[in-house]
Amino acid sequence: MAATKTRTSSFSRNPSLLNSSHTSPGLKYGPNGSIFVSSGIPDLDKILGGGFPLGSLVMIMEDAEAPHHMLLLRNFMAQGLVHSQPLLYASPASDPRGFLGTLPSPVLSKDDKLRAHDSEQEKGLRIAWQYKKYFGEQQPNLGAQQDCKHEYCSDFDLRKPLERHFLSGQQISCVSIQDLVNLTSFHEHCSAFLNQIQRNDDCTSCIGRIAIQSLCAPQCGYSNMDWGMLSFIRSLKSMIRSSNAVAVISFSPSLLLPAFCKRWQHLSDILLSVKAIQDEDKELAKLLTGYQDMVGLLNVHKVARANTQVPVILEATTFSIKLQKRRYLTLECLNQAPVDGASGTSYATSGSCSGSSKTGALDF
Amino acid sequence: MNRTRNLLDEALDLNNDNKGSRVVVIEDCVETSGAFVIHHLIKRNLSLPSSLIVFVAFSQPFSHYERILRKLGCNLVMQRENGRFHFLDMLSMQCPDGEEDKLCEGGLVSLYGKIQKAVEVSSSTEGNKNSVTIMIDDISLMEVAANGSSNHALDFLHYCLTLTSDFGCTLVILSHEDVYSNMEKPMLMLQMEYLADVLIKAEPLATGLATDVHGQVSLLIYFLTVVNRGRYEKGSLKTKTSNFQFKIRDNNVECFYPGSQT
Helix, strand or coil: CHHHHHHHCCCCCCHHHHHHHHHCCCEEECHHHCEEECCCCHHHHHHCCCCEECCCEEEEECCCCCCHHHHHHHHHHHHHHHCCCCEEEEECCCCHHHHHHHCEEEECHHHHHHHCCCHHHHHHHHHHHHHHHHHCCCCHHHHHHHHCCCCCCCEEEEEEECCHHHHCCCCEEEEECCCCCCHHHHHHHHHHHHHHHHHCCCCHHHCEEEEECCCCCHHHCCCCCHHHHHHHHHHHHHHHHCCCEEEEEEECHHHCCHHHHHHHHHHCCEEEEEEECCCCCHHHHHHCCCHHHEEEEEEEEECCCCCCCCCCCCCCCEEEEEEECCCEEEEEECCCHHHHHHCCHHHHHCCCCCCHHHHCCCCC | CHHHHCHHHHHHHHHHCCCCCEEEEEEECCCCCCHHHHHHHHHHHHHCCCCEEEEEECCCCHHHHHHHHHHHCCCHHHHHHCCCEEEEECCCCCCCCCCCHHHHHHHHHHHHHHHHHHHHHHHHHHCCHHHEEEEEECHHHHHHHCCCCHHHHHHHHHHHHHHHHHHCCEEEEEEEHHHHHCCCCCHHHHHHHHHCCEEEEEECCCCCCCCCCCEEEEEEEECCCCCCCCCCCCCCCCEEEEEEEEEECCCCEEEECCCCCC
8 A cells, every 4th residue: 555655656765675675684774775784783873874885885993902993893793694694704813713703692682671671571582582592503594584583783792602503504704814815816805705695686695794804904914015905995895886785894094104094084985983992091081971881982084975965964973982781882972071072173172171181082 | 045055156167257278176085075066066067058078987986976966956867878978987997907007007098098089079079169077086096096106197187188278178186185185295186286277175174064064165266367368377377265165965065155154
């Protein structure tokens, strides 16, 4: 009924697309005909207006001294596996497949929130968990589908490793960048992965996720190939544009020349940066509420604009990364006056707020 | 409202009085993209009768521009079929990586050949010399495609420049200022700024981005006065600068002087 109504209008949505949205839980339709996949962090999805748009290149600038980018990468990868989407993971480590063992496990978020208030709900949840256990390893996909049927973005419990059945029987390709002879072979690897995805007719498994960790790490041996890396990223971007995939690349800006770092940033569709905060920074602890739970800061530099020229202006660009109950990754606005100061240096120096000298610590 | 909307146009129209060739360089940074100027110029040029655009796209696929321009009220698919919008998809163009310079040049030479052909065809059939615009989005990616050889990119620019003087086309180049600002000898940017008749810089506000003001534009226009028209000497030229702020919408770009927005 509703479908026939919309089809008479000239602005009707493609019915085939509509149908596919029901079958694939990992996709969300946004404005301007964009399709989002989840970043694996519900708060980040909200901040970015839905998630990572398909065909976009996401870059995360690492903190040289802290592995906070791994938090983002882990959730991104785990979310893809929960949606049984193919994954390509490249890392400078010698055993990248071992990293999959550290991926967090999803929890049923709504039930989890209700659990504290409603004991009956807890019962139901338990049954669901038990029920899933009976499936065992024989029917992993069925279990996975029921698990997250209507879940676009799951909450992940960082303390619980991802269950085995998510890792088996899927298209997971792990590469150690050290093993690859040069960037050309890396490029071939990526294009082979993307070609394979496109051959899949199944809707859920035609969305690929590429996670590349620390592309410019010294052990990769690309340090004197600035232009080579740039053209690798550029061609990766053009490949992703024409296929149903999202790529996340983390890199350490301190390892690049400033001019090249800017070029990398220009190439990204979504640009994030993470920074750790010191354990015993008393000045900052005074300045910010909930400092104890904070593990770091996330800065959003650039938000993808799919099919529109209007820039996305966020209310705040700096967010605190918190671990709630030491399990769940959440992002929150900084609860202090100099929040906006993080986006412009002049604001911080204007001295309009008492903590202006301290906001310097928040600027990246 | 109508007046403020056309600030960008007004500033650019100054040069229409003298029929000389011109080069428009747009510089932007990570925080504020200058792509909206490109979109605006595409729309403006295609709305003129018997105009033609040769678009060299390094950064985005055709569908991206098509969707944006459709919202601006310009059908690129139709214009492409009519032959008024030549889209050269250079997204996956990569000059072969070899020691010899010739290998690297090859890609750019063939690209120039395509542009030249498009320009020559249009000028021979229509006979209207001022209507061709060559747009490059963006030049820093051309450098990447040329394996970092800014000399090749520069050569390419100079070849394109001969087209502007031979056929009277306009050359519009998008570049990123912040990429070059901390380089020691940013030859490419210096050359471009030297060649530019109009230099458009898009920057974020110093106070950060706001929902009402998306950034500010500073325009630097080099006049060709009537006396030395035809000659190409910058030293004797006057310059005019104008600054205004802008707000980008889906169907237009709203430009206004600082503080005049209510």
